[in-house]
Amino acid sequence: MAIRPILTAPDPRLQAVSTDVEAVTDEIRALIADMADSMYQAQGIGLAAIQIGVPKRVLVIDLDQKEGEKNPVAYINPKITWASDEMAVYEEGCLSVPEIWDDVERPARIKAEYLDSNGNKQTLEADGLLATCLQHEMDHLNGVLFIDHLSRLKKSMAIKKLTKAKKLATA
Ligand code: K2U
Ligand code: ZN
Numbered sequence: 001m002a003i004r005p006i007l008t009a010p011d012p013r014l015q016a017v018s019t020d021v022e023a024v025t026d027e028i029r030a031l032i033a034d035m036a037d038s039m040y041q042a043q044g045i046g047l048a049a050i051q052i053g054v055p056k057r058v059l060v061i062d063l064d065q066k067e068g069e070k071n072p073v074a075y076i077n078p079k080i081t082w083a084s085d086e087m088a089v090y091e092e093g094c095l096s097v098p099e100i101w102d103d104v105e106r107p108a109r110i111k112a113e114y115l116d117s118n119g120n121k122q123t124l125e126a127d128g129l130l131a132t133c134l135q136h137e138m139d140h141l142n143g144v145l146f147i148d149h150l151s152r153l154k155k156s157m158a159i160k161k162l163t164k165a166k167k168l169a170t171a
Contacts, residue, residue, distance in 0.1 A: 001033035003041045004052040006095050009162050014096055015143040018048070018055040020077050024119035028058065028076070032117055035060040036072040044095045046133045048140030051096050059137040063129055078114035078138055081123075083107035090132040092146045098165070100158050104149045106135045 007014055021028055031054060039047035039060055049058040059075040088108035093101045109127045112134060116122050126134055136146055147158045 001030060001037055003037045004034050006038060006042055006047075006051050007053055008095075008166065009097050009145060009147070010159060010166070011096075013053060013055075014050060014140070014145060016050060016055045017143050018050050018057045018141045020057050021115070024076060024115055024117065028056075029117055031056070031058060032060060032072075032074045035074075036062070036070070039072070039095075040065075040070065042095045045129075046137045047095065048137045050140050050143075057141045059134070059141070061130070061133055061137065063133065074117040075112075075134070075137075076115040076117070076119075078112055078134070078141075080110050080112050080135070080138065082111040084109040088128075088132065090129070092132070092136060094136070094146055096140075097145055097147055097158070097162065100147065100161065102147070102150055102154060102158075104132075104136075104146050106132055110134065 035047050035049060035052060038052055045063055046061040049056045057077045059078060060072050062070060062072045064071050084107045086108040087105050089103050089105045091101050092104045110131050111125050113123045147155050
């Protein structure tokens, strides 16, 4: 399909609350293919549709990338149904927040439900990196970036750095 540009912060479009997919159509499957292509091109392990400018509640994740092997998993209208009290810290980055990495604390284990790319309802239990990545991507669907979880000072420093980088890139 197509590699599409990934929005980078600051960009008000990244703060949009994405809307549910009404029906899993060929158009949605084409969007998922574009998301996967764009994610692999950027060497990411996850991507939310809003990151390529489409405010629909669709995620793609591939944690098992090995040389030549691609196994993108699509999550449509994902919802967290349970989260552990136990928390876990992971140094997060984001394709939409380039060159910034910091520790974010999130529930260590989650249960979720979603539609797969055939429109079938699925449920999952996740821990480790999948739990972190799913929560990071589902934040995107609500217009939340991982820097929004940082201290006020760290977030303002990040936005200052991103704004400067964007100005230099467009100069
Ligand atoms: O939302 C994204 O940009 C995808 C994230 C997935 C992720 C975030 C936090 C914790 C686990 C997974 C990126 O793929 S993170 C890796 C990365 C970041 C910047 C550039 C390349 C790869
Ligand atoms: Zn991200």
